Amino acid sequence: MEKPIPLFSPITPAAVSRRRADSFANRAFFMITLIPVALIFIITIALFLRFLPILREHSLWELVSGVTWKPNKGEFGFLPFIAGTFWVTALGVALAVPPCILTALYLSEYARATTRTLMKPLLDLLAAIPSVVYGVWGMLAIVPLVGDVLRPILNRYLGFIPLFASNQPTGFSILAGAIVLAVMIAPFIIAITYEVLATIPQGLRQASLGIGATQWQTIRYVVLPQVLPAIIAGIVLGASRALGETLAVLMVVGNIPQMPNSIFDAGYPLPALIANNYGEMMSIPLYDAALLGAAFILLVIILFFNILSTIVLQRVLK
Amino acid sequence: MNTHIQVNNLNAWYGKQPALKEINIEIPKNQITVIMGPSGCGKTTLLKTFNRFLELNDGAKITGEVLVNGQDIYQPDVDVTEVRKRIGLLAQRPYPLPMSIYDNVAYGMNIHRMKKDRLGYKASVKHYLELAGLWDEVQKRLHEPATGLSIGQQQRLCLARGLAVEPEVILGDEPTSALDPISSQHIEKKLLELKSQYTTVIVTHTLRQAKRLADHVIFMYMGEVVEAGPARNVFTNPQQERTRQYLEGLF
Ligand SMILES: Nc1ncnc2c1ncn2[C@@H]1O[C@H](COP(=O)(O)OP(=O)(O)O)[C@@H](O)[C@H]1O
Numbered sequence: 220m221e222k223p224i225p226l227f228s229p230i231t232p233a234a235v236s237r238r239r240a241d242s243f244a245n246r247a248f249f250m251i252t253l254i255p256v257a258l259i260f261i262i263t264i265a266l267f268l269r270f271l272p273i274l275r276e277h278s279l280w281e282l283v284s285g286v287t288w289k290p291n292k293g294e295f296g297f298l299p300f301i302a303g304t305f306w307v308t309a310l311g312v313a314l315a316v317p318p319c320i321l322t323a324l325y326l327s328e329y330a331r332a333t334t335r336t337l338m339k340p341l342l343d344l345l346a347a348i349p350s351v352v353y354g355v356w357g358m359l360a361i362v363p364l365v366g367d368v369l370r371p372i373l374n375r376y377l378g379f380i381p382l383f384a385s386n387q388p389t390g391f392s393i394l395a396g397a398i399v400l401a402v403m404i405a406p407f408i409i410a411i412t413y414e415v416l417a418t419i420p421q422g423l424r425q426a427s428l429g430i431g432a433t434q435w436q437t438i439r440y441v442v443l444p445q446v447l448p449a450i451i452a453g454i455v456l457g458a459s460r461a462l463g464e465t466l467a468v469l470m471v472v473g474n475i476p477q478m479p480n481s482i483f484d485a486g487y488p489l490p491a492l493i494a495n496n497y498g499e500m501m502s503i504p505l506y507d508a509a510l511l512g513a514a515f516i517l518l519v520i521i522l523f524f525n526i527l528s529t530i531v532l533q534r535v536l537k
Numbered sequence: 538m539n540t541h542i543q544v545n546n547l548n549a550w551y552g553k554q555p556a557l558k559e560i561n562i563e564i565p566k567n568q569i570t571v572i573m574g575p576s577g578c579g580k581t582t583l584l585k586t587f588n589r590f591l592e593l594n595d596g597a598k599i600t601g602e603v604l605v606n607g608q609d610i611y612q613p614d615v616d617v618t619e620v621r622k623r624i625g626l627l628a629q630r631p632y633p634l635p636m637s638i639y640d641n642v643a644y645g646m647n648i649h650r651m652k653k654d655r656l657g658y659k660a661s662v663k664h665y666l667e668l669a670g671l672w673d674e675v676q677k678r679l680h681e682p683a684t685g686l687s688i689g690q691q692q693r694l695c696l697a698r699g700l701a702v703e704p705e706v707i708l709g710d711e712p713t714s715a716l717d718p719i720s721s722q723h724i725e726k727k728l729l730e731l732k733s734q735y736t737t738v739i740v741t742h743t744l745r746q747a748k749r750l751a752d753h754v755i756f757m758y759m760g761e762v763v764e765a766g767p768a769r770n771v772f773t774n775p776q777q778e779r780t781r782q783y784l785e786g787l788f
């Protein structure tokens with residue numbers, strides 16, 4: 220006798236409740252992953268609300284373009300801090316990028332496998348050193364180096380260029396902050412550049428080597444053009460880390476609210492302003508709003524760079 | 538026989554693992570030599586010793602000689618980029634360079650500064666695209682990215698790119714294995730047309746392709762050359778038991 224063809228059984232109450240639990244779990248996990256995103260939103264909005272009181276008295280433009288910071292007199296110019304942030308970050312990134320790219324190229328294109336497996340974890344270790352240790356190192360080693368060696372030499376031979384002129388006797392300066400920052404972001408830039416280079420298939424390099432191109436020609440004409448957008452995105456990501464770095468920079472940068480003209484001038488980046496002052500002298504009217512406004516501006520700048528570079532990197536690395 | 542490449546006592550290792558053992562063969566000039574053998578027997582490794590690609594592998598070691606026109610390409614005073622220019626390789630999968638179709642063909646000529654002016658490059662790009670049988674299909678889109686071509690067209694582009702640096706030897710490592718039958722036929726036809734001007738060495742995975750192409754056959758097994766000789770001898774009257782079994786499809 221022929222076996223009857225089995226039908227799909229009708230849905231049971233147990234299956235229905237299982238399905239319900241499943242979709243509940245699904246939704247719950249989705250909500251949990253939303254928390255970090257929500258946090259960023261909430262923090263941004265909260266900061267903005269605390270920023271509002273000062274915006275009622277001064278326009279945003281007045282604040283971000285003002286160069287005088289005298290909270291006692293009700294003058295809250297953010298520009299020295301914004302400028303300090305960009306000076307330290309730009310110089311730090313500029314110092315970090317060339318050696319980092321060369322390091323990543325060396326590790327990815329030239330080094331033997333044994334060198335690579337030895338060097339990579341060491342470089343990653345650099346990223347694990349706490350900020351405060353970098354800060355102490357900066358005070359003990361970099362500030363004297365800048366103050367006693369780089370400042371006299373550069374001032375003497377290149378002093379006619381305003382960028383290298385010096386009118387203060389110590390090494391607590393934009394340059395010291397930038398050097399410390401450069402060392403701190405180096406592992407990130409190296410790691411991202413290395414990851415991006417690793418996405419290039421070996422066959423592509425061999426296509427170039429196979430017609431007699433040298434290794435450098437292959438890097439120059441085949442590898443680099445392919446990865447340049449991603450490397451730039453990696454650098455911007457490193458820069459957005461640098462923008463927010465507080466402690467180590469604060470310890471060596473001098474913290475004078477002025478518009479810097481030279482890399483040997485002291486600077487006062489936004490994170491240092493907030494960390495140094497929040498919680499003190501809060502009786503001054505609008506001081507709280509001004510500091511949280513500084514935090515808001517910093518956050519917006521960092522979010523902008525971060526999102527931009529993440530989008531580019533995801534396009535390339537997927 | 539007019540020998541182009543002569544291999545003497547060649548041994549190769551990946552780390553401590555031997556991949557080629559005491560290879561002694563001769564590759565005739567302006568003919569197609571086909572290297573056959575089961576997967577993992579060392580065909581790719583042998584081919585890579587001819588253009589010094591094996592040394593791109595960390596830990597690969599080579600002893601013995603590879604003489605091209607009587608000169609050992611492993612001597613320290615030999616320029617490896619010149620070896621690779623003169624001994625071109627068509628890879629298993631096409632890898633167009635991240636540039637236009639035109640620039641792909643001009644790339645090698647540029648690197649070696651082979652032409653005096655733009656017109657020289659232009660004429661040569663056309664010539665080699667024609668030689669690879671691709672000109673008619675791409676002449677209207679020379680400045681579009683090469684990645685937009687079909688995979689079969691890409692492989693012919695790679696052939697044109699290799700030919701453009703004026704090699705004397707064409708190596709092919711299963712150059713049709715990634716292609717559809719029509720594209721494979723295209724490449725095979727080109728190789729047959731070109732063999733009067735170039736010494737050609739092809740690794741192949743199919744016996745039928747070997748029979749269509751080969752003037753000369755090298756049969757390998759477990760890192761050794763079991764049998765080598767003119768195609769009609771090897772195919773019709775193999776001297777070694779292993780070769781006979783392979784030809785009968787026993788492994
Ligand atoms: N990069 C490598 N590292 C270590 N062993 C390898 C490598 N490439 C190939 N081999 C080994 O060498 C032997 C020969 O490989 P190959 O020349 O690729 O064979 P075929 O091309 O005939 O399939 C195989 O046993 C393979 O496992």
Ligand SMILES: [Mg+2]
Nearest residue numbers: 580581582710
């Ligand atoms: Mg192979």
